[in-house]
Amino acid sequence: MTAGFDYKRRVLAYADRISVRPGDEVAFKVSLEDHERFDFKVVRVVNGVETPTGAPYKEVEVETAADGSYPGGFQRIDAGSYAVVPGSPALDRLASFTFQCYLMPTLPGDGRQAICSRGSGPKRPGFAVILDDRGALALMIGDGKDLVTVSTNVPMLPWKWAFVSASYDAQTGEVELWQEPDERYVTIDSFAHVTGEAPRGAVFAADHDLHLAGWQVGVHEDGRPRMAGLFNGRIDSPRLASKVVVCHEMSKLARTIPPRAAWVLGAWDFSRDMSGDSIVDVSGNNLHGHLVNLPARAVTGYHWDGSCHDWTSKPEHYAAIHFHDDDLHDAGWQTSVTLTVPEDLKSGVYAGRFRAGDDEAYVPFYVRTAKGTKKKAIAFLGSTATYMAYSNNHWQLDEEKAEVKRGRIIAYTGDELFLNERRDLGLSTYDSHRDGSGVMYASRLRPVVLNFNPKSIIWSFNADTHVTDWMEAEGFDFDVVTDEDIHAEGVSALEGYKVIVTGAHPEYWSTPMWDALTAYFDRGGRMMYLGGNGFYWRIGWNADLTAIEIRRAESGARFWASLPGEYHQSFTGEMGGLWKRIGRPPQSLVGIGTFATGFDRCGWFERAEGADNPRASWIFEGVSDGPIGNYGVLGNGAAGIELDGVDHALGSPLDTIVLARSTGHSAYYMQSPDEIVFNHAAVNGDANPRVRADMIYYTLPSGAGMFATGSISWAASLGHNGYDNDVSRITANVLTRFANEEPLP
Amino acid sequence: MYKIDPAKTELAREFKDKPFGPHSAELQKVLNVMRWEPVEGKYVLVNTVPHKEWCLAQLPGKRGIPVKLHEDVKFTDLGEAEWYIFKMRWKKHTGQDLALD
Numbered sequence: 001m002t003a004g005f006d007y008k009r010r011v012l013a014y015a016d017r018i019s020v021r022p023g024d025e026v027a028f029k030v031s032l033e034d035h036e037r038f039d040f041k042v043v044r045v046v047n048g049v050e051t052p053t054g055a056p057y058k059e060v061e062v063e064t065a066a067d068g069s070y071p072g073g074f075q076r077i078d079a080g081s082y083a084v085v086p087g088s089p090a091l092d093r094l095a096s097f098t099f100q101c102y103l104m105p106t107l108p109g110d111g112r113q114a115i116c117s118r119g120s121g122p123k124r125p126g127f128a129v130i131l132d133d134r135g136a137l138a139l140m141i142g143d144g145k146d147l148v149t150v151s152t153n154v155p156m157l158p159w160k161w162a163f164v165s166a167s168y169d170a171q172t173g174e175v176e177l178w179q180e181p182d183e184r185y186v187t188i189d190s191f192a193h194v195t196g197e198a199p200r201g202a203v204f205a206a207d208h209d210l211h212l213a214g215w216q217v218g219v220h221e222d223g224r225p226r227m228a229g230l231f232n233g234r235i236d237s238p239r240l241a242s243k244v245v246v247c248h249e250m251s252k253l254a255r256t257i258p259p260r261a262a263w264v265l266g267a268w269d270f271s272r273d274m275s276g277d278s279i280v281d282v283s284g285n286n287l288h289g290h291l292v293n294l295p296a297r298a299v300t301g302y303h304w305d306g307s308c309h310d311w312t313s314k315p316e317h318y319a320a321i322h323f324h325d326d327d328l329h330d331a332g333w334q335t336s337v338t339l340t341v342p343e344d345l346k347s348g349v350y351a352g353r354f355r356a357g358d359d360e361a362y363v364p365f366y367v368r369t370a371k372g373t374k375k376k377a378i379a380f381l382g383s384t385a386t387y388m389a390y391s392n393n394h395w396q397l398d399e400e401k402a403e404v405k406r407g408r409i410i411a412y413t414g415d416e417l418f419l420n421e422r423r424d425l426g427l428s429t430y431d432s433h434r435d436g437s438g439v440m441y442a443s444r445l446r447p448v449v450l451n452f453n454p455k456s457i458i459w460s461f462n463a464d465t466h467v468t469d470w471m472e473a474e475g476f477d478f479d480v481v482t483d484e485d486i487h488a489e490g491v492s493a494l495e496g497y498k499v500i501v502t503g504a505h506p507e508y509w510s511t512p513m514w515d516a517l518t519a520y521f522d523r524g525g526r527m528m529y530l531g532g533n534g535f536y537w538r539i540g541w542n543a544d545l546t547a548i549e550i551r552r553a554e555s556g557a558r559f560w561a562s563l564p565g566e567y568h569q570s571f572t573g574e575m576g577g578l579w580k581r582i583g584r585p586p587q588s589l590v591g592i593g594t595f596a597t598g599f600d601r602c603g604w605f606e607r608a609e610g611a612d613n614p615r616a617s618w619i620f621e622g623v624s625d626g627p628i629g630n631y632g633v634l635g636n637g638a639a640g641i642e643l644d645g646v647d648h649a650l651g652s653p654l655d656t657i658v659l660a661r662s663t664g665h666s667a668y669y670m671q672s673p674d675e676i677v678f679n680h681a682a683v684n685g686d687a688n689p690r691v692r693a694d695m696i697y698y699t700l701p702s703g704a705g706m707f708a709t710g711s712i713s714w715a716a717s718l719g720h721n722g723y724d725n726d727v728s729r730i731t732a733n734v735l736t737r738f739a740n741e742e743p744l745p
Numbered sequence: 746m747y748k749i750d751p752a753k754t755e756l757a758r759e760f761k762d763k764p765f766g767p768h769s770a771e772l773q774k775v776l777n778v779m780r781w782e783p784v785e786g787k788y789v790l791v792n793t794v795p796h797k798e799w800c801l802a803q804l805p806g807k808r809g810i811p812v813k814l815h816e817d818v819k820f821t822d823l824g825e826a827e828w829y830i831f832k833m834r835w836k837k838h839t840g841q842d843l844a845l846d
Contacts, residue, residue, distance in 0.1 A: 004816045005793045005800065052796050398808065403780040403787075408765065409827055411790040411799055412812065423809050434808065601765060666766050667773055686767065 007414030010034050010359040012075075012425075012447035014331065015352065016546075018384055019482040022343045022370040028352050028363060029333035031075035031447070035356035038072050040337045045349045045364060047469035047719070048454030048462040054633035055469055055719025059454070062350070066339040072356075075334065076222075077424040077446070080230035081295035081327035082214030083268075083279050085287050090265060091118065092206040095170035097265075098245040099129045100178075100253060102236035102302035103164045104320070106435035108135025108156045113325075114215035114229040115164070116238060118208055125204050128215050129166045130229060131156060137179045139166040141198035150175040150196030157181060157190050158435075161236075161302050163254070167244045173200035176244070210287070212238055212268075212279075213295070213323040224332065230325035232435045236301040237319055240266035256316050258283060271315035274298055274570050277545060279321075294329040294441045294547060296322035298570035300563065309565050312573040317565075324433040328426030329547065330445040341367055347479035349382070349468055351454060362453050364461055366480045375496040377739040378478040380468050385483050385508040385539055385548050387461045388442045390451035392419055393428040395559050407600035407668030413457060415449045425449065429550045430559045438560030443547040458634050458716055464503025467530055470718040471501070474732055476739070487512045487541050491519035499705075499738040504531040504715040505642070508548065510541045511574060517589065524703035526738040530731065532693060532712040533557075533594045533642035535586040538579050540571030553577025555674040557597055557642075578674055580650065588651025591698055592644035592710045596691040598669025602640025602713045603662050603685075604630035605695055610657035615745045616697045618737065619659060619707070622729050628660060629727045632717030637664065638727045643693040644710035653698045662693040662711060697734075705744040707734045747774045751839035757831070758845055764827035779834040788830045793819065799826050 010033040015026050032038060046058035085091075099116045107113070108131050119126010125144040132138040135158075138151035156162055156179065165178040179192040209216065213231035220226050239253045243263045252259045258267040266287045272280035274297050281287040298311045301320030311318035339352065347369045351362040366382050369375055396402045396410050397420050403410055419425060426446050427439045444452070451460040458466075471478050478501070485493040487510050494500060494516065506529070509517075514535070521527070537556070540549040552558040553567035556578045569576045579586060586593030605628040611620055629638025639662030646652040665685030675690060676683060685691040693710035700706075717727040737744065756772045768776065785806020790799040791814055801818035805811065820826040835843040 005791065005814060050795060397804065398784065400784050401781060403782075403789075404777060407776075407780075409788070409790050409823075409830055411792050411823065411826075412802070413792050417791060417812050420805075421809060421811055667768070668766075 005414065007417045009361065009415070009418050009449055011038060011354050011356050011361040012449070013352065013354050013361045013363045014445060014447050015363045015365055016445070017365065018444065019366045019368060019382070019485050020341050021368050022341050022345055024341050026339045026341065026352070026365055027335040028337045028339065029075065029331070030072050030336035030354050031333060032072040032356055033074055035359065036071065036073070037069050038354045038356040039069050041067055041353045042339065043351055043353050045351050045454050045465055046472055048456070048465040049458055049633065050455055051633045054716070055466070055473070055723065057455070058469065062345065064339060064342055066337055070337055072336055075331070076220070077328065077331045078224065078227065079293065079328045079424040079426060080214065080227065080325040081291065081293035081323045082227060082230060083212040083289050083291050085210040085266065085289035087207045087209050088287060090285050090287065091210055094204060094242060094265070096168060096243050098165060098167035098241040098243065099239070100163070100165035100245070100250055101238040102161055103156070103233065104159060104161045105131055105135065105156050105233040106159055106437065107232040108158055109133070110232070112229050113231040114211065114213065115231055115235065116210070116212050116240070117215040118204060118210045125202055126208070127168065127204065137164050137166065137177050137192070139168065139175050139177060141168055141175065141202055143199040143202035146199050148198040150177065150194065150198060152177050152179045152192035152194045154179060154190055154192040157188070162190065165250055168198060169244045170201055173198050231323050232325055234299065234301070234320040234322045236270065238268050239264070256319070260284065269319060270297070270321045271311070271319040274311065274315065274318070275542070275572070291321070292329070293327040294443065294545065295324065295327055296437070296440055298566065298568060300565045304565055306565065310568045310575070312568065322437060324435065324437070326423060326427060326434055328424070328446055329441070329443045329545065331447065343370065349465065349480060362455065364453065366482050368481060368485065369479050376477050376479045377498040378471070378476055378735065379494070379497040379500050380471070380478050380480045381500050381502045381506065382480055382482040383464065383503055383506040383508070385510070385541065386505055387452040388444050388548050389429045389508050389550060390460045391428055391442060391444065391448040392425050392450055393430050394419060395430045398431065399559065405599065407598070407666065415456065419450060432560050438552055438562065440551065441547050441549050443545070445546050460505065463505065463634070463712070463715060466715040466718055467501060467503050470723060470728065470731070473723050474728070476735055483509070483513050484541070486516045488543065491516045491523065494520045494525060495523070497525065498741070499526040499528060499735065501528045501735065502530055502534065504712045506531060506534040507536045508539045508550070509535050509579070510539050511572070514579070514584065514589065521700060521704040522702050526705040526744070527590065528734060528738060529590045529706070529708035530715050532644050532710050533597070534644065535579060535589050536594055538574065538576050538582055540569040540574065540576070542571045549576070551576025554581050557594070557672050557674070580674055585650035586644065587647050590708055591652050591656050591696045591706050592646055592694055592708050593650060594642060594672045595645040595675060595693070596643045596669050596671050596685065597641070598665055598685055599641060600635070600666050600668040602632065602635030602637030603664030604628060604637050605639050605660040605662050605693070608658045608661050610659045610697070613657050616657045616659060618745070619697060619730055619733050621733055623726045628730070629714070629717045631720045631725065632713055633719070634713040634716035638714045638717035639664070639693050639711045641712035643691065644708070645690060645692055645694040646696060653700070656696050656698045658694050658696055660695040665691050699744045703743060705738055707738065747778060749775050749778060749835070749838045751841040754843065754845060757835060757843050760831055761828050761845065764824040778838065779831070788833060790826055797821060799823060801826070801829070
């Protein structure tokens, strides 16, 4: 830490659930540094944004039986992915052995990295097939006294496949290593075949797990394994044999279905159980294992030849797992406080608040109505998948062009400085791993200090509190429901509501979420989409793993790109990427879809021809002529950051009424990449008519109604001038009408 | 590639007057050059007092290494901070101090 400015977060926390009903339990996990106790309180988050000019920050304390002071301490996070094969008698009998696999290291030479290991560290008997400090294949044999390492001393090449094999003859002590790259060069050759000597008759420690992509060097006090040497890269078709395997046997052993020989101990097929976190042994010994920290699956393997781009059709081409030493899934902390949601707690946005001295943390959660109780006419939609996708975002710290994209000097918050140093808190789906590969998974079973908490920047969760704060200030009663609920329960989660109000950025949607929303509209449901860049990316949501998956396929506003052949999600098998590219543009769901992005300053709206349409003119009652929304706490304007527009070819209803269009966008606003099929010089906001937001209204034959603003910064203008402004008036006019039983004009 | 011409001080003056734009096409080119720098050592700001105070800082260029704060250089106005860093970058790219007035 740098002296002076104190940005250290000494209280970190997360919860097992984020959407609950009265009577449900929420388990909060808390970690403390420099404190021994913390105070717990539930607060209703009214406005999570702290700005000097906008609506004031507001939280309301709620009494619950869980209120009070709790003991606490530091809870560790073990980032980095690997596979565990539990100890078994078959492994205990191991003496001579061969390990082989196809290997694509992505950070060879970046520290010692284990590929396959069994043992408890240098002083204990065990073995480890590793890449040594130089990135060369090596085998470590320890008999409890001596630890011998035999290395090829030839560095492997980054991002290149190779066949590797390491064997140990317990009788003679001979070690043999094969390192056979697929690609050979005139001046660079990473081929190696080496033999060496290790202690004879090493007796490996019994009853010990086998690890792939990591090395267990001990046990923490809490019983969890202490891992080291985590591997970065892909492993395909790992095989373990109980003898020294010779050449022709190696090729047989490498087959998808290995030979039924007594010496085949383990043959793991990573193309099995692709959607889960187990690894399957097909040798017949059933040495099945599990994965820790969500390494990347459904990635191209050694056998991928470009003939297939969907792993479900040729899974054998996808028998690789990509491990990263900065993957994180479940922090696995002990529960510190268990809250039973009070029976009389009204539906809304809440947070657990954890305070110790001057330090604090918040963990948001949503409380829905109790089952069987009458719903209100209005439901606010918590876009939790989007909050997860942005959680702990590092892109401004690691991305070379961050300032070029933003169009101004980056001003970091203390939370970003803290995140930069606590890399074990895990990455966001906007980040790349250390080896340059994109982050495809995001879990909420970890502490989040950016983008899913109040008192944070105006983005994601926090930006959406502008909407709920405004509804409360203007006297609109509402329930809350989350996208996670919609995924799990379908349209029934939305039934009974006259109108669903979104936040500023409902960007990430699973297929079940999308289908449920379609069904809601088919039943006459109404929506106010008060944001931009909504319904943009398809995700896979894995309820068992409490994680989302995103493939940055083909096109779109991306911070990294999925590799060829890797557009299909491991969780679902579905093609990931943009809903537009999948054939369901956002315009076909909500009338508008992403046109442009820009991050320096925001523009405003000007009335369009539809403002005078008799079916829609009521929306402007009480609204002054002239610019709409040339103010706000996000970029000083209601039209900005990410902008959506009408395109009938992409599915906007033909009778969509365009109420207003945005203007005033700078050269740092540009058409979204998916809007451009060939680059040209006029993609900027000062030259391109499609760099704009369309504010729209339409109804459907079902009685459904849609009002959409197409701008992320709209919500951040609602609180201007004590909520007395045209952005507020327009939104209130629509919400009043949409919440009413009367048919829409 | 566009090179910043130290003689074109009128572009610097334009930036000083309107650090947040809109900017002329040529000033935009100057800014594109200045803003696309390697992460290591890049000048940035840290918001040390929310909405009130920003401190000059430099990115480490390596994950996990603390951002270097220059606590002797603080700003209460983001436009002033933009101008301060603009002048440093002008010197870096042209080899000349930026002398206006």
